[in-house]
Amino acid sequence: MVTYIMKKLFALSMLAISVNSVYASDWQSILDEAKGQTVHFNAWGGAENINDYIEWAGNNIQEKYGVTLKQIKLVDTADAIGRVLAEKAAGNENDGSIDLIWLNGENFRSLKDNNFLYGPFSTTLPNYRYIDEASNKSLTLDFGTPVDGMEAPWGKAQVIFIHDTEILPNPPRSMPELLAYAKANPGRITYPEPPQFLGTTFLKQALYELIEDKELLSQPVENVDFKTVTKPLWTYLNELHPVTWRSGTTYPASSEEMIRLLDDQEIDLAFSFDTSAASVQISKGNLSDTVRSYIFDEGTISNTHFLAIPYNSTATAGAQVVANYFLSPEAQLKKQDSEVWGDLTVLSYEKLEKEQQALFDAQERGMATLTLDNLSNSIPEPHSSWVKALENEWRLRYAN
Amino acid sequence: MSLKLVNFIIVLSISVFMLIGILGIIAPAFHYLPAIGANEISLDPWKELFLAPEFISSIILTLISGVTATFLSLMIAFSVVAAFYDSKILSIFRKSLAPILAIPHAAIAIGLLFLLSPSGWLIRLFTTFERPPNWITIQDPYTLSLIFALVVKETPYLIFVILACLPQLKTDETLKVGRSMGYNVATIWQKILLPMIYPLIRLPVFIVLAFSLTVVDLALIIGPNTPSTFAVTIFRWFKDADLNERFSASAGAVFLMLFIFVIFIIWELAYRLLYFCSKKKLTTGNRSNLSQSFFQLLGSLYFFILISVILSSIILLLWSFAKRWRFPDILPSTWSFRNIERNITLLNDLSFNTLTIAISSNIIALIISLALLEAKRQQSCKKTLFDRLIYLPILLPQVGFLFGIQILFIKSGISGHFLSVIILHVFYTLPYVYLTLHSPYLAFNQNYLVQACALTHKPYKSFLQIKLAMLKAPIFSAFAIGFSVSIAQYLPTLIAGNGLINTLTTEAVTLASSGERKLVSLLALIQAFFPLIVFMLAIWLPKVWTPARLALKHYLYMRFSDSHSYTIKN
Numbered sequence: 001m002v003t004y005i006m007k008k009l010f011a012l013s014m015l016a017i018s019v020n021s022v023y024a025s026d027w028q029s030i031l032d033e034a035k036g037q038t039v040h041f042n043a044w045g046g047a048e049n050i051n052d053y054i055e056w057a058g059n060n061i062q063e064k065y066g067v068t069l070k071q072i073k074l075v076d077t078a079d080a081i082g083r084v085l086a087e088k089a090a091g092n093e094n095d096g097s098i099d100l101i102w103l104n105g106e107n108f109r110s111l112k113d114n115n116f117l118y119g120p121f122s123t124t125l126p127n128y129r130y131i132d133e134a135s136n137k138s139l140t141l142d143f144g145t146p147v148d149g150m151e152a153p154w155g156k157a158q159v160i161f162i163h164d165t166e167i168l169p170n171p172p173r174s175m176p177e178l179l180a181y182a183k184a185n186p187g188r189i190t191y192p193e194p195p196q197f198l199g200t201t202f203l204k205q206a207l208y209e210l211i212e213d214k215e216l217l218s219q220p221v222e223n224v225d226f227k228t229v230t231k232p233l234w235t236y237l238n239e240l241h242p243v244t245w246r247s248g249t250t251y252p253a254s255s256e257e258m259i260r261l262l263d264d265q266e267i268d269l270a271f272s273f274d275t276s277a278a279s280v281q282i283s284k285g286n287l288s289d290t291v292r293s294y295i296f297d298e299g300t301i302s303n304t305h306f307l308a309i310p311y312n313s314t315a316t317a318g319a320q321v322v323a324n325y326f327l328s329p330e331a332q333l334k335k336q337d338s339e340v341w342g343d344l345t346v347l348s349y350e351k352l353e354k355e356q357q358a359l360f361d362a363q364e365r366g367m368a369t370l371t372l373d374n375l376s377n378s379i380p381e382p383h384s385s386w387v388k389a390l391e392n393e394w395r396l397r398y399a400n
Numbered sequence: 401m402s403l404k405l406v407n408f409i410i411v412l413s414i415s416v417f418m419l420i421g422i423l424g425i426i427a428p429a430f431h432y433l434p435a436i437g438a439n440e441i442s443l444d445p446w447k448e449l450f451l452a453p454e455f456i457s458s459i460i461l462t463l464i465s466g467v468t469a470t471f472l473s474l475m476i477a478f479s480v481v482a483a484f485y486d487s488k489i490l491s492i493f494r495k496s497l498a499p500i501l502a503i504p505h506a507a508i509a510i511g512l513l514f515l516l517s518p519s520g521w522l523i524r525l526f527t528t529f530e531r532p533p534n535w536i537t538i539q540d541p542y543t544l545s546l547i548f549a550l551v552v553k554e555t556p557y558l559i560f561v562i563l564a565c566l567p568q569l570k571t572d573e574t575l576k577v578g579r580s581m582g583y584n585v586a587t588i589w590q591k592i593l594l595p596m597i598y599p600l601i602r603l604p605v606f607i608v609l610a611f612s613l614t615v616v617d618l619a620l621i622i623g624p625n626t627p628s629t630f631a632v633t634i635f636r637w638f639k640d641a642d643l644n645e646r647f648s649a650s651a652g653a654v655f656l657m658l659f660i661f662v663i664f665i666i667w668e669l670a671y672r673l674l675y676f677c678s679k680k681k682l683t684t685g686n687r688s689n690l691s692q693s694f695f696q697l698l699g700s701l702y703f704f705i706l707i708s709v710i711l712s713s714i715i716l717l718l719w720s721f722a723k724r725w726r727f728p729d730i731l732p733s734t735w736s737f738r739n740i741e742r743n744i745t746l747l748n749d750l751s752f753n754t755l756t757i758a759i760s761s762n763i764i765a766l767i768i769s770l771a772l773l774e775a776k777r778q779q780s781c782k783k784t785l786f787d788r789l790i791y792l793p794i795l796l797p798q799v800g801f802l803f804g805i806q807i808l809f810i811k812s813g814i815s816g817h818f819l820s821v822i823i824l825h826v827f828y829t830l831p832y833v834y835l836t837l838h839s840p841y842l843a844f845n846q847n848y849l850v851q852a853c854a855l856t857h858k859p860y861k862s863f864l865q866i867k868l869a870m871l872k873a874p875i876f877s878a879f880a881i882g883f884s885v886s887i888a889q890y891l892p893t894l895i896a897g898n899g900l901i902n903t904l905t906t907e908a909v910t911l912a913s914s915g916e917r918k919l920v921s922l923l924a925l926i927q928a929f930f931p932l933i934v935f936m937l938a939i940w941l942p943k944v945w946t947p948a949r950l951a952l953k954h955y956l957y958m959r960f961s962d963s964h965s966y967t968i969k970n
Contacts, residue, residue, distance in 0.1 A: 040900070048919065070900075072898075072899035073899070073907075074899070075909060078639045078640065079639065079899075082639070083898065083899075086803065087810050089807050090806075090807040090808075090810040091811065092810050092811070097810075097815065097898045097899070097900070110642065110643055114437075114643065187534025188534075195640070246535075246536045249539075249540065249626070250540075250541075250626060251626065253620075253625075264532060265519065265726070265727050266518060266519050266531075266532045266534075285736070286916070288726070396453040399627050400453045400456075400457040400627045
């Protein structure tokens with residue numbers, strides 16, 4: 001019996017070794033193929049610090065692997081989705097202009113459902129070994145859509161609220177408190193206009209806090225009684241809107257605009273999906289140094305963002321090399337530095353080697369950035385089908 | 401003969417180009433887009449469009465803002481010229497036109513936003529609020545701020561166009577004769593000059609109308625957003641991650657196109673009706689039925705436009721060098737040059753791309769326009785097919801049309817090259833260049849050329865040295881306008897360049913979404929700088945061209961004869 005197990009174990013370990021070496025040799029051939037390729041990386045380009053980080057990574061990738069990384073700065077990730085579609089329409093099956101896209105949620109579902117993606121590739125990337133899929137549901141379920149190796153995790157985002165301690169020392173810590181504050185201080189609360197993703201996220205956050213059965217949100221929206229389930233949300237918003245900024249006749253376009261309005265003192269509370277947003281803006285001179293960030297008592301919505309490769313990319317090998325580099329402890333550490341970007345790592349602390357752990361431990365946070373511990377209270381994204389349903393209903397009610 | 405052939409080829413290729421783009425929106429408007437598996441034609445996109453909650457309300461907003469802005473701009477522009485034609489004020493105004501036209505409209509909107517918003521400069525200057533009041537001064541649901549921004553942008557353009565055609569009308573003589581017959585100046589303008597000017601500027605007026613009805617970036621920045629104007633609504637649908645939204649977006653784009661046509665017809669009918677009704681009044685012989693003060697009152701509204709633009713530009717300048725600038729500070733509390741230092745190489749690259757595209761596309765557009773106009777003149781100025789076609793690039797909502805064209809570029813393999821960007825820029829600047837050149841060119845007194853040919857027997861040389869030389873003012877104006885149009889193009893650059901070719905504008909709009917006032921202000925300033933220079937040259941060069949050329953000739957002659965005599969002396 002023991003020998004049987006030993007044999008079995010031996011066989012298994014042999015298998016593991018051979019699988020590993022297959023991976024290794026596969027990876028080597030990918031590295032060889034990638035050399036000299038140019039990867040057109042379509043990434044939202046609205047933040048200078050993120051663009052700088054991508055440039056930094058590009059230089060390292062060029063040096064280490066001989067792959068050229070070129071960032072195509074998008075105003076909106078949907079533009080890249082549109083371009084893949086246009087290329088498909090033009091019959092461009094293997095000479096696409098996009099090699100790598102930074103995306104998640106709706107955009108990923110759209111590409112995956114239309115078979116516009118190359119892969120699966122992500123789980124076989126060497127640096128994927130630092131990922132602990134069990135640690136966070138959003139690593140394998142991107143807004144409810146199974147990842148299936150079709151996109152590689154890049155970073156983690158969580159909603160944070162931003163306030164100026166001089167103007168608002170005790171900020172509201174839940175949706176009901178927020179409403180009470182808005183009623184007492186008309187015009188000082190607002191949120192981005194859905195379908196801007198942060199605006200839609202605000203709706204999800206409110207819905208999560210206002211309903212009893214939170215499990216309903218993880219189901220496709222078709223399976224629930226949308227009208228009844230979301231009723232508390234609309235009642236809440238009907239009360240909130242008359243006392244919002246500019247009496248609800250208009251809404252900011254983005255988190256960045258909210259931060260600007262916060263600094264202009266038009267509003268008292270901004271929020272962001274970027275946990276270091278407050279620190280970054282303070283150091284840029286866009287917010288005063290009395291500004292701090294915090295999250296709601298019940299937690300805030302959090303998700304993972306990814307890198308995907310379109311099916312018609314001309315540099316799939318190069319794109320994998322880039323995605324793998326972005327997953328490396330080195331790149332993830334740099335990315336989490338709030339002076340650089342402040343985007344939370346997707347790597348599992350336990351899976352890192354000792355020295356790497358030490359580097360992460362030693363990392364300084366910005367003055368207004370919360371610790372990972374402060375951020376531990378997170379709410380998962382509802383199934384991605386909720387996005388459209390909430391947006392449509394919101395626009396039907398408030399946008400005409 | 402050869403000119404006819406060239407003409408034919410140009411018209412044919414532009415027509416085919418447009419046809420592809422139009423099919424690119426019409427097909428998906430009827431649910432035909434094989435790329436995402438939609439092969440069956442249906443009317444569902446239209447049903448969805450008409451049932452969309454924002455459809456009616458955003459159409460109404462578009463109608464109010466677009467028509468009001470165009471009408472106001474036209475009235476103010478006419479009044480400025482009529483009220484101040486003989487005075488020094490007009491020459492001051494004239495000098496203001498180039499800078500205002502040069503500043504990209506997105507930049508003006510950003511400046512106005514900060515001027516007018518509750519935390520903006522006006523409130524800081526004239527009130528004592530400790531915190532910004534909760535007022536709705538911008539992005540108001542009545543589109544007042546959008547109309548204001550449009551009027552600020554369009555009035556200078558119309559004044560520019562009116563002034564450009566005045567020399568063709570013998571304005572001074574008309575005024576002299578009119579006055580000698582006892583008419584007051586306002587009446588001469590009202591009864592004689594304005595009815596003559598309108599037909600000459602009808603095309604630019606339609607451009608203004610189409611722009612006001614379809615503008616996206618300006619409306620995004622300063623227009624209402626719940627709901628937004630119709631063009632912005634379609635724009636949002638096109639950008640939706642859900643590819644199925646493209647169908648109703650395409651239907652919306654087609655609808656917007658038809659809508660604009662209907663507005664044109666109504667506008668023209670309204671004009672004819674007005675003209676018909678006032679015909680009797682115009683010929684009563686009444687010497688002073690309109691007082692000069694009417695024009696002066698309306699014309700002085702231009703002062704407000706001027707002041708707004710000056711303040712907005714100062715704001716852009718201040719933000720470019722600001723580090724910290726909070727409410728209620730009137731000026732930044734700390735300053736910094738870091739903004740410029742950090743971005744110097746980026747600015748170099750972007751400027752190179754921007755200029756290459758703008759200059760080459762405009763030279764091409766100018767040559768095409770001249771070829772078409774000369775051919776038209778030879779056919780005794782009959783309305784050509786092209787005269788009708790030329791409207792389309794401006795009328796077609798860019799978001800829809802460009803999607804159709806994008807497929808063409810990818811299929812032909814030039815997507816992401818300078819070539820495709822330049823082609824699209826020619827396509828979008830050509831109407832402005834052609835329409836600006838149209839009336840002055842056809843109104844040219846051909847006898848000059850006939851005489852020159854008779855004297856020299858060198859038709860090509862005469863054409864260049866007599867006709868084009870005499871028309872250099874409108875040619876330079878056309879180039880300057882085309883240049884600024886090219887600089888301001890965002891979507892065509894992005895779609896043809898496939899994101900691989902960036903210009904000052906694509907970068908500015910990308911960052912505009914980040915809400916970073918400092919860098920956006922800097923980019924807007926630089927973006928305004930190039931067209932500004934070109935506009936100044938367009939006004940200044942025709943004046944000094946001939947004297948300078950003669951002076952140069954004289955100088956060279958002197959040099960030559962000097963050295964000649966010097967040689968002889970030795």
